[in-house]
Amino acid sequence: MQTLNDLFLIVAGFLRGLMNSLGFTQLLADAVMGLISFAAVTALLMVNVILILWVDRRAASFFQERLGPNRVGPLGLLQSINDAVKLIGKESIMPKAADRRVYRLAPLLVFVVAMVLYGLLPYGKGMTAVNLNAGLLFFIALSSTSTIAILMAGWGSNNKYSLLGGMRTVAQVITYEIPLAFSMLGVVMLSGSMDLGQISAAQHGLWFIFLQPVAFFVFLVSALAELTRSPFDMTEAEQEIVAGYHTEYSGMRFALFFMAEYANLFSVAALGAVLFLGGWQGPILPGYLWFIGKTWAMVLVILWLRWTFPRARLDKMMKFSWKFLIPLSILNILLTGVGIKVYQYVVGR
Amino acid sequence: MLGIGLVQGLFTTAKRFLMKKVTQQYPEELPDLPPRSRGSFGFDVDACISCGLCEDACPNGVIRVEYFLGERNKRQLLRYSMNLGYCLFCGLCVEACPRDAIYFKPDFTLACYRKDDAVFQWRGNAYRPPEVPAASAPAAPEGK
Amino acid sequence: MRDGAVLFKALGCTPREKEREVAVAPGELPRALFTLKNMGNFILLDIDATDRPEGFELAWRLLDTGGEGPAGIFTVKVLADRSDPRVPSVMGIWKAADVLEREVWDLMGVRFDGRDGLKRILCRDDFEGHPLRKDFVVEQPARFPGGAEGAGP
């Protein structure tokens, strides 16, 4: 069982040993291992995106009393691959008056950011592609850079709907970044670390969701807003601004936005699983399976919310963040601090 | 309390998630259409007396009855055509027909690739093919 | 629905038996409608125009919800000149008149004086002619494809 748990670590160790015995220098070995991790993370990302796409459509259908895509492949599993191939085959049409460089760069940036986030996640004990001791900070910092890319897309398209979408994204993401970060602070205080692996490890026995239910609520709401998922999907509100920032995108460029959106969904769900659901902690099954399972549970909850709620209004949603979520999360931090002190006092005596 | 409505909504969708689905898997599972359903037309060549009432009744000029005067000035049907591309499926022709020669069928698969294919034709008993077949003569999906 | 006689009296006309319709001169129209509106319980339902040989017959249909019994329609009619059809606008009396007058102008070519923004509403802006006039020529499309054979019975 332990072997199964550490399967990937053992493989990695074996590969390193192999390279040592072949006389690779330490630097070269690191580079090769980096490449292998990159390939593994990319593969994980693609598989997950394709699966989430399928699950999203099937789950939506089931909520709506219908069956959903069930023709391509068993249970329609290959539907998203079919769609991806279709999108690749399509012509990418660029508006004549677009700001060409900005327009071309934006989808790449969005997708790269989404991909890098995967490198930071602890998939199991010691299983992080890039292990940073301030991983959480880096995660938040990096995920907010995609705002710039989205604004670029909105600006570069030279379309009023796109620009409105871009502006809405900026307003929304910046507003909700604050409660998102504050909601994580409680967890950081409890675990005493910003290393995602150590945060997971700190939840041995007791998940932080039980210690930080308020923070979890704030996290969930602000994560939805950060992801621009329903009920906070004003940035690509089909009924209002057509498709928001990616109105003018087609073909593979559109596919990049689309995949980045679902990739982000998975990585934020994974972050939630790491922070509040104990990451890879769990009995019997290997850690990475626990991690994936918890992440998928988070994904399903987010989808469930999406297919149930109508869209909120932009200004009311802003008010909700400034007037409710931020005070709530600050209060939570305060209470967490008091709680920790009391706990230390009680245990210390 | 604020939020009750949200939770209620979540329960509703969860309930429907588990309930029976309404999707019909179309080509395998055909809809059970009522007998009156106006899907497409059937035409009884033997019953038709080429009176042209249907042609008159049609609001859109969809129907054309071609006939010639046979013995005792009796009309003989040559060809009966309906350009379903213009058809409103209102049923006035069916209502007008004194012999029930034209009637509705619930069969609704009318999709076709060319505009000409939307012209349904039935050849009357008196029909003789033209000596030089015209290249543009439309195919008759229901031809007899 | 009020008794027609009451309305006719208010308008200063002689009522006829069971009539719910009054014809006025174009110049009299705003005053007549204003009088009716001031009596209360009238909604401007519709303005429609008919191209008759003697001129354009315009009808303002008011829904009368006052008085006893069921609601009913009361119609004020104006015959506009054939060569230069003009009637005063009643947009100042009922705001609903805005779209209705534009429709009549667009389709029938009757001008409404004393209002802004009288432009086409259903046809495109550069459309020529007024389609519901009897002298408007409509092109007939061919019904059956396939050249001479498809020219109709």
Place this chain on the structure above:
Amino acid sequence: MNDGAFLSEVGDFDPLETEEYTLNLGPQHPSTHGVYRARLRLNGETIVSCENVIGYLHRGIEKLAESRTYAQFAPYTARFDYLAGALNNWGYALAVEKLGGIEVPERAEYLRVIAGELQRIASHLVMLASMVIDLNAVTGWMYAFTAREGILDLLEALSGSRMMLTYVVAGGVSADLPEEFELKTKTALEGLRSRLDDFQALVSGNEIFQSRTRGIGVIESGQALEYGMTGPNLRSCGIRLDMRRDAPYGVYPRMDFDVPVLHGGDCFDRYSIRILEILQSVRLVEQALGGIPSGPVRTKLKRTWRPPVGEAFAQIESARGIQGYHLVSDGTDKPYRMHLRSPSFVNIGVLPELAPGLTIQDFVATLASLDIVLGEIDR
């Protein structure tokens, strides 16, 4: 602009230059319910002014009527308000009957109530569905459409067509009740009730939905009358005006039903009143099915039927308000003039006055709540 003035007072800033811009919402836009276009002047996301641009679906049906006989024109009427075909047919049939003095058998009147009220349910369900999908409650949209599907099946069993019924014709209806119609109706109405309950639980009580619709796009009763609004939109402003009750036609005087009225005049009330009306329509259908007399269903008109010279205006309470048909006859078998008073065409006139001050999001909600059908507006 005020921000700019404020900033320049605070320090040495150049005042922030802001600019209003024009946004064409439509004609190809997901939430314009067809090919309606609103030319919006916007300040950021706030609407400064709005202009209705319509006519993209203008097919000239009124002109078309002049080249068709009275019977031949009936199928076209369903193409006005394509969501409520039976009600359109009914209005036209009333006008023809008034013009020619045709008697309608009593059984036909009951069948008209059945078809008309089923059609009203279907039409209101589309309104509910499209309103909630404009607020992105996609699941609610599916529930309402699934419920509508059952109603459309009934209409198909009755007339043979799902939307363009041509069921109500001058002189009666085109066909008698099919077999097992009562049973089918019972099942369909059960499905409707269960889905409507779920729909309500999912949407009506939802706080987000309420915050999007309550107090948004408020129409005062005086304003509504001034703009000639009718139908559910008027009744949600506190004015009880329903042609079925106030100028009854057919067998409505004998039916027992309420005319629901709400007083808020906002999007939420315009939404809620449709649900209340659906429940009343269900009552009417059940009553009509229960009390239907036997007898003929149609006074057959001669093929070359000609009405006397004259004109007739008949009005009906359609799903969107008062629909009026004006027919002028010159004694031939074709109408000299046909005119439709369409409720949506008049109702939408209020939008330019409602819009200033709303955001785009509110505008979409308001437009959806007015429940326009472009087929009827553009004709």
